[in-house]
Amino acid sequence: MRLIQILVSDEQRDAVTAALESENVDYVISRNESDAGGWIVEFPLPTDAVGTIRDTLEQAGFPEDGYTVLGNAETATTPHSEELQDRFASDFDPLTRPELKSKAQDMSRDPTSFVAMIFFSAIIATAGLLVGSPAVVVGSMVIAPIVGPVLTTGVGGVTGDEKMFRESIWLQGLGVVVAVGGAFLFAWLLRAGGFVPAELDIASIQPIALRISPSVFSVVVGLASGAAAAFGLTTKGPTSLIGVMIAAALIPTAATTGIALVWEYNVIAFGTLFLLVATLIAINVAVFVTLWALGYQRVQWRAFLSGETRRKTVALGLTAVLLIAVVGVTAVGTGQQITFQRSVNQAAHDVVDSDQYDRASIVSVGVEYTGVKPFSAPENVTVSISHPQGTEYPELANDLKAAIAEETGENVTVHVQFQTYQTSSTGNVTNGTDDDQPSSVAARPTASTTRGSWLKHPFHPP
Structure with a gap:
C-alpha cells in the first residue's frame, strides 16, 4: 500500500477531488496552514494503482511535478479499499517517473x-x-x-x-x-x-x-x-x-x-x-x-543537448561525439570478432570431423582478440582436442591453420592442446589403443599434453 499526500491550490481543489471520486478513491482533505496555502489531500492506494491515479490527477490539472509525498503503508481500511485492491490486483503498473528516479x-x-x-x-x-x-x-x-x-x-x-x-x-x-x-x-x-x-x-x-x-x-x-x-x-x-x-x-x-x-x-x-x-x-x-x-x-533532445552557453554546448557536443565513436568502434570490433569466432569454429569442426581425425573430438575453441580490422594483429586460435591414448596427430595444427585461413581469409597462429584419455572394455582395462572396443562406461581423462601452445608454467592452486 501507498499513502499519498498532495498539495493543491484553491483553484485545483474541486477538479482534483472530483477526479479521485471518479476512481472511487477515499481521501481526506485539510487546510494547509503554511505560507504556501492551498489544501493537503491525503489518500491510500494499492501500489499498482499509483500510476493510474496519477495520470487521472494530471488530466484534472494537477502537474506531474506538483508537491507530492509517497510513503509506504502497512494496511488501509476505507470504504472502497477492498474494491481498489481487487481492481488492481492483477494489473502490471510500473512505477511512476518520480518513484523510478x-x-x-x-x-x-x-x-x-x-x-x-x-x-x-x-x-x-x-x-x-x-x-x-x-x-x-x-x-x-x-x-x-x-x-x-x-x-x-x-x-x-x-x-x-x-x-x-x-x-x-x-x-x-x-x-x-x-x-x-x-x-x-x-x-x-x-x-x-x-x-x-x-x-x-x-x-x-x-x-x-x-x-x-x-x-x-x-x-x-x-x-x-x-x-x-x-x-x-x-x-x-x-x-x-x-x-x-x-x-x-x-x-x-x-x-x-x-x-x-x-x-x-x-x-x-x-x-x-x-x-x-x-x-x-x-x-x-x-x-x-x-x-x-x-x-x-x-x-526534449534539443534542450538536453543545447546547453545554456556556447561553451556548454561545445562540451556536450564533443562528449556526444566521443560516446558515439566509442560505441561505434566497439560495435564494429565486437561484430568482427563474433563473425571470426563463428568461422573459426566451423572450420575447426570441419577438419576434426573428417575421416582422418575420426577418433578425435573438439573440447573447446578459443580466440584471442587482437583489435579492430584492418588494424588488428594476426589472430591466435587455441583448439583443445580430446583423443584416445596411443593416437597421434602431428599435422593437425597445420591442417587447422589451413582450413581457418581458407574460411576466414586471415593469417592465424593455431595452438593445439591435446587431452588423452582411456576407455574401459568388457572385462578388461585397456590403454586406449586402436583395438580397444569402448563400452558404455565413460572414462575420465588420465593425461593431458599440449603441442604448439603458449603454456609456460601453469599455476595449479592447492
Whole structure:
C-alpha cells in the first residue's frame, strides 16, 4: 500500500477531488496552514494503482511535478479499499517517473563508498580468478555496487535529467578504472611477493580463458542483464539480485584485464578490456531501450543537448561525439570478432570431423582478440582436442591453420592442446589403443599434453 499526500491550490481543489471520486478513491482533505496555502489531500492506494491515479490527477490539472509525498503503508481500511485492491490486483503498473528516479537514486552510493566497494570487489575477483574458485568470484559480484550508476544513467537519459546522466556516466568510467587498477595492484603484489609463479600461463586458468575476447554470449548476457535490471527497477520488487548479474558481467572481466597486464599478456589484456567496454555498452543500451519501451521517455533532445552557453554546448557536443565513436568502434570490433569466432569454429569442426581425425573430438575453441580490422594483429586460435591414448596427430595444427585461413581469409597462429584419455572394455582395462572396443562406461581423462601452445608454467592452486 501507498499513502499519498498532495498539495493543491484553491483553484485545483474541486477538479482534483472530483477526479479521485471518479476512481472511487477515499481521501481526506485539510487546510494547509503554511505560507504556501492551498489544501493537503491525503489518500491510500494499492501500489499498482499509483500510476493510474496519477495520470487521472494530471488530466484534472494537477502537474506531474506538483508537491507530492509517497510513503509506504502497512494496511488501509476505507470504504472502497477492498474494491481498489481487487481492481488492481492483477494489473502490471510500473512505477511512476518520480518513484523510478527515487528508487534508482536509492541504489546509488556516494563516490567514496562506491570507489571503495568496487576496489574491494576487484581484489576479491582477482583472488578468485587466480585460484580458480567460482565461489570467491561470485562473492566479488555480490558486493560490487556497479548496478547503481548503470541504472541512473538509463533513468537520467530517458527522463532528460542531464545532471543524473552526466554524473552516472562519470561514475561508471571511474568504476572501470578503479576495478582494473585494483586488480592490477593486487596481482602485482602477489607476483612480487612470490605467492603466485612469476611465469604463469593465465590463459590456462579456465575462469580467465572464458573472458579473453568478446563473443555473442557476452553481448547477449550484457543485453539481457541490462534489460532485466531496467524492468526490475520499474516494479515494486527488489533489484539486488539483478545487480549481481550486472556485476557478474563486468567485475571478473575487469579483474582479468588487471591480471593480464601484470603478467604482460598484452593481447589478452586488450581483448578483456574490449570485452569489458562492449559489455558495459550493451548493458547501458539495454537499460535505456527498456525504459523507453515502457513509456518513461520524456526527453526534449534539443534542450538536453543545447546547453545554456556556447561553451556548454561545445562540451556536450564533443562528449556526444566521443560516446558515439566509442560505441561505434566497439560495435564494429565486437561484430568482427563474433563473425571470426563463428568461422573459426566451423572450420575447426570441419577438419576434426573428417575421416582422418575420426577418433578425435573438439573440447573447446578459443580466440584471442587482437583489435579492430584492418588494424588488428594476426589472430591466435587455441583448439583443445580430446583423443584416445596411443593416437597421434602431428599435422593437425597445420591442417587447422589451413582450413581457418581458407574460411576466414586471415593469417592465424593455431595452438593445439591435446587431452588423452582411456576407455574401459568388457572385462578388461585397456590403454586406449586402436583395438580397444569402448563400452558404455565413460572414462575420465588420465593425461593431458599440449603441442604448439603458449603454456609456460601453469599455476595449479592447492
